[in-house]
Amino acid sequence: MNMQISRLVLGRLGVAFVTLLIVSFVVFAATQMLPGDVVQILLGQAATPEAVAALREAMHLNDPAILRYGHWLIGLAQGELGNSYANDMPVADLIGGRLANTLMLAAVTAAVAVPLALFLGITTAMYRGSVYDRIITMGIVAVISVPEFMIATLAVLTFAVWLKWLPALSFANEVTSVTEMLRVFAMPVITLCCVISAQMIRMTRAAVIDALKMPYVEMALLKGASRRRMVLRHALPNAIGPIVNAVALSLSYLLGGVIIVETIFNYPGIAKLMVDAVSTRDLPLIQTCAMIFCLGYLLLITLADIIAILSNPKLRK
Amino acid sequence: MAPMFSKGFLPTPRHFGYHMNTVGICAAAMVCFWAVVAVIGPMLSPYPPGEIVDFDYYGPMSSTLWMGSDYLGRDIFSRILMGARYTVGISLAAVCLACFSGVVLGMTAAVVGGWLDTGLSRLLDALNSIPSKLFGLVMVAAIGSSIPVLIVLLGVIYTPGAFRFARALAVNINTMDYVTVARARGERTGYLIAQEILPNITGPVLADLGLRFVFIVLLLSGLSFLGLGVQPPNADWGSLVRENIGGLPFGAPAVLMPCLAIASLTISVNLLIDNLPVKIRDRSE
Numbered sequence: 001m002n003m004q005i006s007r008l009v010l011g012r013l014g015v016a017f018v019t020l021l022i023v024s025f026v027v028f029a030a031t032q033m034l035p036g037d038v039v040q041i042l043l044g045q046a047a048t049p050e051a052v053a054a055l056r057e058a059m060h061l062n063d064p065a066i067l068r069y070g071h072w073l074i075g076l077a078q079g080e081l082g083n084s085y086a087n088d089m090p091v092a093d094l095i096g097g098r099l100a101n102t103l104m105l106a107a108v109t110a111a112v113a114v115p116l117a118l119f120l121g122i123t124t125a126m127y128r129g130s131v132y133d134r135i136i137t138m139g140i141v142a143v144i145s146v147p148e149f150m151i152a153t154l155a156v157l158t159f160a161v162w163l164k165w166l167p168a169l170s171f172a173n174e175v176t177s178v179t180e181m182l183r184v185f186a187m188p189v190i191t192l193c194c195v196i197s198a199q200m201i202r203m204t205r206a207a208v209i210d211a212l213k214m215p216y217v218e219m220a221l222l223k224g225a226s227r228r229r230m231v232l233r234h235a236l237p238n239a240i241g242p243i244v245n246a247v248a249l250s251l252s253y254l255l256g257g258v259i260i261v262e263t264i265f266n267y268p269g270i271a272k273l274m275v276d277a278v279s280t281r282d283l284p285l286i287q288t289c290a291m292i293f294c295l296g297y298l299l300l301i302t303l304a305d306i307i308a309i310l311s312n313p314k315l316r317k
Numbered sequence: 318m319a320p321m322f323s324k325g326f327l328p329t330p331r332h333f334g335y336h337m338n339t340v341g342i343c344a345a346a347m348v349c350f351w352a353v354v355a356v357i358g359p360m361l362s363p364y365p366p367g368e369i370v371d372f373d374y375y376g377p378m379s380s381t382l383w384m385g386s387d388y389l390g391r392d393i394f395s396r397i398l399m400g401a402r403y404t405v406g407i408s409l410a411a412v413c414l415a416c417f418s419g420v421v422l423g424m425t426a427a428v429v430g431g432w433l434d435t436g437l438s439r440l441l442d443a444l445n446s447i448p449s450k451l452f453g454l455v456m457v458a459a460i461g462s463s464i465p466v467l468i469v470l471l472g473v474i475y476t477p478g479a480f481r482f483a484r485a486l487a488v489n490i491n492t493m494d495y496v497t498v499a500r501a502r503g504e505r506t507g508y509l510i511a512q513e514i515l516p517n518i519t520g521p522v523l524a525d526l527g528l529r530f531v532f533i534v535l536l537l538s539g540l541s542f543l544g545l546g547v548q549p550p551n552a553d554w555g556s557l558v559r560e561n562i563g564g565l566p567f568g569a570p571a572v573l574m575p576c577l578a579i580a581s582l583t584i585s586v587n588l589l590i591d592n593l594p595v596k597i598r599d600r601s602e
Contacts, residue, residue: 147538153576156565
């Protein structure tokens with residue numbers, strides 16, 4: 001690890017931090033644009049003017065916006081997320097279990113999608129131009145160009161309506177046995193896998209094909225190495241950086257997918273919570289959920305960039 | 318075994334004009350079809366889109382109701398024809414807004430350079446790192462949903478991408494000798510942008526506009542599907558899927574057909590861009 005690498009990595013982390021600040025400012029500014037007085041909404045029509053004034057004072061609503069932004073940011077950093085407007089429960093309590101559910105869904109999806117996508121990406125690059133490659137590539141274009149809810153709809157039609165293997169849209173709250181859990185998880189996971197592995201396959205395929213164009217691969221061909229050896233031994237180790245970068249980037253597509261999938265399958269996760277909060281205009285909840293999502297997204301993107309920096313052989317000494 | 322490793326293989330072009338293959342022509346025909354439907358669709362529809370014409374809900378396809386009926390017994394075919402206007406119209410307006418502002422800012426940043434370039438790039442990159450669906454959700458929560466709001470919102474969300482693309486192209490053109498000559502002649506920034514840079518990036522920018530149009534159609538449908546896009550009684554294709562999602566367990570055509578409409582539009586735009594004549598597309602590389 002030399003100076004140049006650490007400087008680049010630190011620089012990237014700095015950019016991520018500044019971006020997070022800008023994002024938090026945008027989220028705060030957006031939720032401030034909401035018409036109507038928060039205190040009036042909280043206390044209802046019958047509130048006395050004194051009560052309204054006291055609560056305004058207590059919530060720091062008379063301060064200038066930039067001060068309120070500071071208060072909010074400090075609270076966020078200390079884990080004080082405020083109370084939900086809709087049912088007056090602490091936001092942290094509402095989010096806790098939901099976040100675990102979403103992370104579990106994401107983890108299961110990643111565990112299925114990443115190996116599958118890597119296998120398909122590498123084999124399509126190996127047999128480039130074959131019928132197999134063309135079918136997979138066509139499938140990827142189709143998956144990338146349709147909305148996530150269509151993939152979910154098709155999955156339900158196929159597995160629940162026609163094949164009758166899995167329950168349709170009902171989501172059981174109590175999961176008692178392992179088989180039941182598998183059945184419940186299957187459909188959301190299938191949908192999310194389609195969404196994220198399409199990008200992953202495409203980028204992996206491109207990375208391996210790039211590596212295969214190098215002179216040393218031609219050298220291996222000339223010396224008589226088998227195709228498998230050429231790809232696995234000569235090309236793949238040099239494509240690891242771009243591939244891991246592609247995996248991290250594709251995982252950030254989980255965010256968009258998870259919002260749709262949790263809504264359509266009624267999955268009790270944090271994205272469903274946020275969509276519901278948007279329809280009830282529950283500001284503290286929206287702000288916190290949005291920040292959690294942006295944080296996750298930025299983490300993945302920054303991770304992808306740092307891996308790209310670390311895997312660049314020109315920077316290695 | 319070697320075709321995958323042969324490099325530098327360039328076929329001699331048979332046509333020196335704008336030649337397109339069959340897939341490209343089919344895709345172009347499909348895109349034109351939806352464009353025509355978006356303009357004159359409601360005139361072709363067999364029933365008024367808001368009228369209840371079937372006593373049964375989630376009815377199957379029949380000779381009178383070509384694509385079945387929805388959850389209230391309205392004709393899905395008429396509603397899809399009407400929805401084309403919202404989906405195509407809003408997305409087209411938004412993509413024009415995004416590409417116009419992105420390309421103008423991008424070319425200005427490339428030509429002026431210096432702190433303006435750095436500042437704009439940093440700011441727009443930060444905006445770009447907010448997930449688009451999330452940004453849409455937060456903004457809709459803040460300002461509510463109406464068609465003008467949707468157009469501006471989608472336009473703003475996709476401006477950073479258009480900016481980045483146009484700036485990268487313009488930076489390349491900016492180093493050309495003829496731009497240096499024009500600069501030495503003492504031309505103004507406005508002239509450099511409009512006369513020297515713009516004509517040389519038009520092709521790739523139009524291709525990029527097409528791809529961005531697909532992203533916007535997908536995001537708009539996604540927002541409408543979540544109930545945050547086009548509001549009832551109007552319905553774009555995403556709202557149609559949302560309205561009829563209850564018919565999914567019965568496999569009703571009311572759910573599938575709007576999905577297929579979206580897919581046919583987005584896939585054909587993608588295929589059209591992929592099969593554009595080389596003269597237009599390859600300048601982007």
